[in-house]
Amino acid sequence: MTGTRGFLVRRLMTLLLLSAAVTAALFTAYYGVSRNTHAVRDESAPAILQVAAAEVALDDSYDGAERSLTGGTGDIEGLGEDYRTTLSTANQALAQALKSTTAGTSARQSLLTVTGLVSSYGDLIQQAYVNRDNAALRDAYLGYAETMLRGGDGSAARVRPGDSDILARLAKVQGKQLRLLDQQTSFGRLLTLAWWVLVPAAYLAAAVLLVRTQRFLRHRFRRRFNPALLVATGLLLLAVPTLAVLSYQTQDRLSQARTSLRQPNIGNAPDTTNKRVSTKMAETHWRTGAVAWIPMGGVLLAALVLVGLQPRIDEYRFRAR
Structure with missing residues (x-):
């Protein structure tokens, strides 16, 4: 060569x-x-938005129920259209979030627990309506419902480690989904x-x-x-x-x-x-x-x-x- x-x-x-x-x-x-x-378009975005929609709808549902029951229109309007609409929206969003969550098995289990808690929350609101003529019982049931939804202090704070109320559980699921989103887009x-x-x-x-x-x-x-x-x-x-x-x-x-x-x-x-x-x-x-x-x-x-x-x-x- x-x-x-x-x-x-x-x-x-x-x-x-x-x-x-x-x-x-x-x-x-x-x-x-x-x-x-x-994955961001078809999985993460829908999952995050469904949980966010459920959070807002549940938070609004309590405010709507409280206005109806303490505003003197409960006998005429019942629990009010706002409450029924927002609770229905929350349940639909939770059902979709359960199917689409990107945060794994633990998040899916948390959402199943939340779905059960929302049903109990709705029962407490219904009991408040049944006892709308008894201010003490009505307010007690409303208080129980608010605690189940927002936690012991009744605040809308989303990050409360160790809390087991509905919004805190949803916030933890959302946190996991957002961390995954950060990984996908980083x-x-x-x-x-x-x-x-x-x-x-x-x-x-x-x-x-x-x-x-x-x-x-x-x-x-x-x-x-x-x-x-x-x-x-x-x-x-x-x-x-x-x-x-x-x-x-x-x-x-x-x-x-x-x-x-x-x-x-x-x-x-x-x-x-x-x-x-x-x-x-x-x-x-x-x-x-x-x-x-x-x-x-x-x-x-x-x-x-x-x-x-x-x-x-x-x-x-x-x-x-």
Whole structure:
């Protein structure tokens, strides 16, 4: 094997290895950003919004019942339309949250417990209505219902470690779901390492070596251009920055979705928030699909390198006599 042929074989192997390294690093980094877009839209957002809607509806249901029973309209209106509507909304939201919770088995068990407690809470409100003419009993039942709903101090505080009232249980479930959402939408250290170290290192090494190889071939073979290597260089220089931009845009929309789902009182308008999140995530659909382009691009890059160098290697093929 001549010196030139040996050099070209080694350069070919190095470029093929770098092509594989660029492809692997880029695929890992891009997939790491885009992998959770569907989960955020189809799983986390609905689960979080259903729990938030249940919290707001239950809180409002007590206020509606109290107004009806202490405002002098209980005999005419009963417990009132506001109470019945909000309690029905809460039960529907809990049923959906039970199906869609993303916080695992413990959260599902907590929601089952909450569903039973809500039934008991409704019974206490009903007893307050039955005893509406006896202020002492009415207020006692209302107090029991409020304690079951909001805790011993009757406040609407959501974070009370150790409390077992309905809203505290829902807050704990929501906390788990929001922590999962943070994991799904966080860029994280591994992705930072991939995008700021691994991808640039492999990308620059491959680009520099492709350019140097073309300069060597032009000098050694007296040909101005090597079309295949020129296309390979253009593919590399175009693809990596393009995918980096798409990855940034996907991450930006994930961050916007997280911000929307962490807004206070999202349970007041869950449909609006869900539409906003779905719209943002829909914008990532084709960007997420770009992950399939990366292996194909890697194969194309390697093929172009092979097509560009193999004929030059063959020119120095050694034949034994």
